[in-house]
Every structure is written in C-alpha cells, then in structure tokens.
Amino acid sequence: MNYNETQLIAIKDFLYKIADDQLIIGHRNSEWTGLGPLVEEDIAFSSIAQDKIGQAQHIYEILHSLGEADADTIAFTRSAADFKSCHLVEYPIGEYDFSLMRNFLFNHAEKIRFEMLADTSLEQLGKLARKYRGEIKYHTMHADTWVKQLGRANEESHARMQTALNETFNLALGIFEESEYAGELKKMGIFEGEVILQQKWIEAITPILEAATLVIPDKNTWQPVYGGRKGYHTEYLEPMLVEMGEVFRLDPKAEW
Amino acid sequence: MRFSTLINITKEDILEALQDVKDPEIPTISVVDLGIITGVDVNEDNFVKVTMTPTFSGCPALKIMENMVKERIELLNPAGVEVTTNFDTPWSTNMISPKGIEGLKKHGLAPPEKHNGLVQIEILEKVKCPHCGSRNTTLKTPFGPTLCRSMHYCNECLNAFEQFKPVD
Numbered sequence: 001m002n003y004n005e006t007q008l009i010a011i012k013d014f015l016y017k018i019a020d021d022q023l024i025i026g027h028r029n030s031e032w033t034g035l036g037p038l039v040e041e042d043i044a045f046s047s048i049a050q051d052k053i054g055q056a057q058h059i060y061e062i063l064h065s066l067g068e069a070d071a072d073t074i075a076f077t078r079s080a081a082d083f084k085s086c087h088l089v090e091y092p093i094g095e096y097d098f099s100l101m102r103n104f105l106f107n108h109a110e111k112i113r114f115e116m117l118a119d120t121s122l123e124q125l126g127k128l129a130r131k132y133r134g135e136i137k138y139h140t141m142h143a144d145t146w147v148k149q150l151g152r153a154n155e156e157s158h159a160r161m162q163t164a165l166n167e168t169f170n171l172a173l174g175i176f177e178e179s180e181y182a183g184e185l186k187k188m189g190i191f192e193g194e195v196i197l198q199q200k201w202i203e204a205i206t207p208i209l210e211a212a213t214l215v216i217p218d219k220n221t222w223q224p225v226y227g228g229r230k231g232y233h234t235e236y237l238e239p240m241l242v243e244m245g246e247v248f249r250l251d252p253k254a255e256w
Numbered sequence: 257m258r259f260s261t262l263i264n265i266t267k268e269d270i271l272e273a274l275q276d277v278k279d280p281e282i283p284t285i286s287v288v289d290l291g292i293i294t295g296v297d298v299n300e301d302n303f304v305k306v307t308m309t310p311t312f313s314g315c316p317a318l319k320i321m322e323n324m325v326k327e328r329i330e331l332l333n334p335a336g337v338e339v340t341t342n343f344d345t346p347w348s349t350n351m352i353s354p355k356g357i358e359g360l361k362k363h364g365l366a367p368p369e370k371h372n373g374l375v376q377i378e379i380l381e382k383v384k385c386p387h388c389g390s391r392n393t394t395l396k397t398p399f400g401p402t403l404c405r406s407m408h409y410c411n412e413c414l415n416a417f418e419q420f421k422p423v424d
Contacts, residue, residue: 040396040397040399040407043397043399043400043401044397044398044399046399047399047400047403048399050314050316050403051312051313051314051403052314053314054310054312054313054314054315055313055314057313057314058313058343127342127343127344127346128313128343130346131313131343131346131347132313133424134348134375134423134424135312135313135423137375137377138377138398138399138421141377141380141398142397142398142399
C-alpha cells in the first residue's frame with residue numbers, strides 16, 4: 001500500500017513504540033540471567049528476554065523496509081530521546097517482586113495489543129502479531145502463575161506483591177499514553193487505539209489480581225506516568241542504552 | 257552463461273537433500289520435518305529459492321539453519337541459491353511431520369499435542385511422560401533449555417522430562 005507523508009510518520013511512530021517497549025523490557029529481563037531466585041526463574045526471564053528482543057527485531061525490520069536504518073543500527077545507536085518506550089520498561093530490575101509485577105502488567109498489555117493487531121491493515125505487522133500472540137501466551141502464563149502464588153503464599157509475599165503493584169501501576173498506565181496519531185491510525189485501519197487497549201487490559205488483569213488477593217489502586221488516585229512516547233525518559237534509560245550498545249559500537253561494521 | 261548443471265533439479269531433490277539438515281539443537285529432526293521450510297522453488301535456469309520461517313521469533317539458531325540449508329543445496333550444483341526467512345506462513349507445532357514427531361521422541365522429548373489452531377495453555381499441565389506414558393505429570397516451568405521446550409516432572413516414574421511445547 002502507498003502511504004502519504006503524514007500516514008508514514010504515524011505508522012513509524014506506532015512501530016517504534018511497540019518495538020522499543022519490547023527491546024527495553026527484553027534487555028531488563030536479560031539482566032536477570034544468572035541472578036534469578038530459582039534456576040527456573042533465571043531461565044524464564046532469560047527466555048522471555050530472548051523472545052521479546054527477537055520480536056522487536058522483526059518490527060525494526062518493518063521500519064527498515066519503510067526507509068529507516070537497519071535493525072541493529074536502530075537498536076544500538078539511538079540516544080534516549082529517540083526512544084518511544086514507556087517509563088515502565090526502563091526502570092532498573094529492582095527486587096524480583098518488582099520485575100515480576102512489571103512483567104505481569106506489561107505482558108498482558110502486549111498480548112492484547114497484538115491480538116488487536118492480528119487483523120490490522122498493515123499486513124507486515126499483522127503477520128507478526130499473529131505469530132507473537134502464541135509466544136506471549138507463555139509470558140502471561142508465567143507471570144499469572146507467580147503473581148497468584150506469591151499473592152496468596154504468606155504475609156510477607158503478599159505485602160511485597162501489593163507494594164510492587166502499587167509501585168508499578170501508574171507506570172503501567174503510561175503504556176496507554178495516547179498517540180497524537182491515534183485518529184490517523186484508526187482511520188487507516190491499523191490500530192483501534194490506546195483507550196480501548198487500556199479498557200481491555202483492565203478487564204484482563206482484574207480477575208487474576210483478585211485471585212491473587214491483590215488490590216488495584218483506587219481509580220481516583222491513578223496518575224499515569226506519561227512522556228516516554230514523546231521521548232522524555234527517566235534517568236535510567238540512557239545508562240542502560242550505553243551498556244546495551246557497548247559491544248555493537250566497538251565495531252559497527254563487524255559481521256556476526 | 258552457466259556450466260554448473262546438466263540435469264534440472266526438482267523440488268523433491270531439494271526436500272530430500274534437506275533431510276540431511278538437522279535442527280542444531282535437536283539432531284534427530286530435519287528442518288523439513290520440523291516444518292520450517294515453507295517454500296521451495298526452482299526456476300528454469302536451475303536457480304533455487306527457499307523460504308523458511310522461524311519456530312520462535314527470537315530463535316537464535318535461525319541464521320545458522322539458513323546457512324546450513326544454503327550449503328546443503330549448493331552440493332546439488334544449482335545455478336544459485338537464495339534462502340530467505342519470512343512470516344508469510346507462520347510456523348505452528350501442527351506443521352511438524354509424523355516423522356518429525358518420532359524424531360522428537362527419539363531425542364527424549366515429549367512431542368507437542370495437535371491443536372485446533374488455538375493452544376489452550378492448560379494442555380501443558382498434563383503432558384504425557386515420554387518415559388512411561390503416564391499423564392500424571394506436573395508442569396515445572398514453561399521455559400526450558402531452548403525457547404521451544406518446557407520442563408515437566410512425572411509423578412509416576414519420578415523422572416524429569418522436557419516437552420517440545422505446542423505453539424499456535
């Protein structure tokens with residue numbers, strides 16, 4: 001399909017948001033390699049990282065086909081202000097409860113986003129979305145299992161999970177910062193928009209949190225953390241990017 | 257001008273040759289039986305085009321397998337070989353051939369169960385033990401030594417085992 005200039009800008013902005021979220025949370029998940037509280041968790045976080053970074057790569061390849069740089073250059077050479085990821089994904093891994101809750105909230109949003117994109121008019125993305133749904137199912141399954149188990153296990157684990165939920169919830173709402181191109185994307189049949197995504201997300205996470213005896217913060221207190229989608233980031237992103245691209249920048253032309 | 261071939265290569269020749277290319281992490285199953293070869297085309301000039309699709313999007317073995325496929329086909333003396341990867345035909349575990357299922361078993365893995373296009377995650381809970389056949393098993397973790405495997409424990413024969421996990 002041929003897009004006009006405005007449409008192309010809207011599409012690229014949209015793709016960057018999706019892929020940047022995946023790359024950054026993927027890298028954060030990889031930081032658990034060797035540190036997991038159980039060997040199974042070490043493997044789980046590492047595997048999820050591998051999935052998400054691979055998924056991001058294929059979306060960067062779509063961007064490349066639309067005239068952007070190649071996937072490695074996109075991933076490893078941009079500065080923080082060029083990233084469109086939400087703040088939730090860029091925070092350091094913290095304690096296990098924080099990382100687990102972050103994954104839980106993010107994975108559900110991501111799963112629904114790709115379900116919504118399965119019949120998008122942007123066919124290259126639709127193919128990936130249909131593929132990713134099946135993979136992300138295992139990510140949500142992993143997070144759901146542990147959130148339910150730890151939410152109910154004992155007083156300490158319950159308190160830690162509730163604290164983690166309180167700490168991550170407003171950040172997670174930042175996933176749904178509405179795009180300035182939302183109308184354009186909807187008109188093109190590409191994406192129904194962040195408002196609907198957020199509604200579906202609340203519906204998806206509520207029963208699981210209830211089963212875990214965890215309480216979503218009162219709606220009147222919600223303060224979504226926005227800015228990431230426009231390139232405003234926390235102090236944590238830049239150092240992470242420096243570390244992530246360190247090897248690549250040693251010799252950008254190296255054959256791997 | 258080309259001198260490389262006197263006999264035309266057929267699609268069947270290629271699929272047969274690719275039986276020699278095994279999954280680098282599961283040497284008992286070929287890329288053909290795994291179901292990741294989604295297109296083979298030979299034109300009248302004996303130029304071969306092969307399309308592959310990854311099992312998992314983040315599969316690190318993909319590039320290696322592309323090269324292995326290319327090298328194997330070059331032994332057939334084609335005018336040229338082009339191997340590309342895309343998602344036009346997305347892989348699912350239903351695409352593993354019966355021979356491939358046997359290959360997985362030979363490697364000690366529980367094969368994925370057939371699904372109707374949508375994997376219900378619950379089917380991971382009672383996977384059939386590849387050692388004793390019991391379904392009295394417990395899922396230990398949906399992630400294993402490679403992206404495509406999950407880890408289980410058999411409550412009957414008390415063995416740990418891995419499953420090639422179902423993907424839709």
